[in-house]
Amino acid sequence: MKLSGRVALITGAGSGIGAATAWRMAEEGAKIAVTGLPAAGVEQVAADLRAAGHKAIAVVADVADGAQVEAAVAKTVATWGKLDILVPNAGIQLHQEDRELHTLPEDVWDRTQNVNYRGVFLTLKHGLAQMVTQGTGGVVVIVISVTAYNGRSANPAYVASKHGLMGLNRYVAVHYAKYGVRCVAVCPGALERTPMHDDHPDPDGREARLRAQIPLGRTGTPDDIAPFVTFLATDDAAYANGAAYLVDGGLAVA
Numbered sequence: 420m421k422l423s424g425r426v427a428l429i430t431g432a433g434s435g436i437g438a439a440t441a442w443r444m445a446e447e448g449a450k451i452a453v454t455g456l457p458a459a460g461v462e463q464v465a466a467d468l469r470a471a472g473h474k475a476i477a478v479v480a481d482v483a484d485g486a487q488v489e490a491a492v493a494k495t496v497a498t499w500g501k502l503d504i505l506v507p508n509a510g511i512q513l514h515q516e517d518r519e520l521h522t523l524p525e526d527v528w529d530r531t532q533n534v535n536y537r538g539v540f541l542t543l544k545h546g547l548a549q550m551v552t553q554g555t556g557g558v559v560v561i562v563i564s565v566t567a568y569n570g571r572s573a574n575p576a577y578v579a580s581k582h583g584l585m586g587l588n589r590y591v592a593v594h595y596a597k598y599g600v601r602c603v604a605v606c607p608g609a610l611e612r613t614p615m616h617d618d619h620p621d622p623d624g625r626e627a628r629l630r631a632q633i634p635l636g637r638t639g640t641p642d643d644i645a646p647f648v649t650f651l652a653t654d655d656a657a658y659a660n661g662a663a664y665l666v667d668g669g670l671a672v673a
Contacts, residue, residue, distance in 0.1 A: 421653040423448030426499045428492065430482050430542055431509030433460025436562055436607060436648070439641035440506060443649040445473035452495040454478040455509050474499075482509045482538030485545070492545045501553055504652045505546035507539040508562040510580075517574035528576045535580035539587060547595060556599025558652045561588050562644075565608045565667045585663060592661030601660040603651050608667025611638040634669030 427444050431437040432453040438460075441451045445468050453465040458479040465477035478494050480487040495502055511534045516527045539561060550557035566572045567581040584604065591602035609629045629638050647666050650656055665671050 420448035421655065422504070422649070425503040425652075426450045426452070426495060426501050427504035427506060427652070428452040428454055428478075428495050428502055428546060429506040429508055430480075430538070431455045431562075432506075433457060433462075433464055435610070436641045436644045437506070437508040438464045439645035440508065440648045441468065441475070443645040444504070444652065445471075445475060447649060447653070449504065449652075450474040450499050452476055452478050452491065452498075454480050454482075454491050456481055482507075482542055483533040485541045488538075488541040489545045492549050496549060501555070502546060502549045503555075503557050505542065505550075505557065505559045506562065506648060506652075507542040507546075507559070509538050509542075510535045510562070510564075512574055512577045514574060517576045520575040523575060531574075531576035532580055535577065536583050539584055543587065543591060547591070547598075547600065550600050551595075551598050554598075556601075559591055559595075559600065559602040560648050560651050561602065561604040562648065563588070563604045563606045563663060565606050565665060565671050567606055567663070568665070568671045588663060589661050596660060601657075603656070603659050603661065604663040605644060605648050605651065606663050606665050606667065606671075607639060607644045608633065608665070608670045609638045610644075611640060629670070632670060632673055633667070634673050637668065639666070639668060 427449045429437050429441050432441045433455050441453050445451050453461050455461050462477040465475040468475035478491040480491040563584045564581045566578055567585050572578050588604040644666050
């Protein structure tokens with residue numbers, strides 16, 4: 420129970436890596452604010468956690484809306500009195516619309532940045548404000564992507580957003596250490612199924628192509644990523660700060 424007594428707010432926690440991380444952290448004793456959209460997923464994950472004996476609340480919030488993110492942090496603190504762990508995880512990838520940069524519609528760029536980049540900025544802004552006010556430190560684990568290490572993705576808005584998050588990770592690590600806050604990032608590789616899997620123009624072909632590229636011979640699952648996010652939030656990783664960790668089956672080095 421390495422997170423016993425700690426409070427974690429996880430965005431994008433209604434499915435995928437966020438939901439798996441909520442379960443893993445709860446199993447380590449954390450109280451979980453399951454945050455994000457859509458409401459049905461967030462509420463179901465929180466209900467399932469409570470049914471299993473864990474402490475969890477659902478906080479429906481659009482991470483691109485600063486007032487909603489601020490309210491999510493406030494509800495978490497009102498419920499449990501503090502915030503110890505922040506996991507900005509929410510993200511989108513508009514596979515079919517986010518194509519060649521010279522023809523990319525501006526609204527597709529904006530929609531992607533609003534969630535993937537602005538959403539993380541707002542989550543950091545309000546989460547860090549609470550941690551600084553508390554004066555007891557904290558841990559931030561930003562979920563980025565293997566895409567932040569290369570330009571191979573066909574989705575330029577997505578690539579740009581993920582590269583930007585690397586800078587935010589380093590900024591927080593350097594400038595918030597004085598408050599007892601450390602910040603690290605996890606960069607997942609290709610998952611066998613993401614929340615936007617069916618939006619891909621060729622999901623079956625994508626799976627076969629990626630399996631051939633990944634040294635371990637398979638795409639990942641949320642349960643491959645969640646243990647690493649959780650580990651980085653524990654005191655076992657207390658000297659980790661500012662780094663980004665690839666969890667991708669070897670894809671980035673192949």
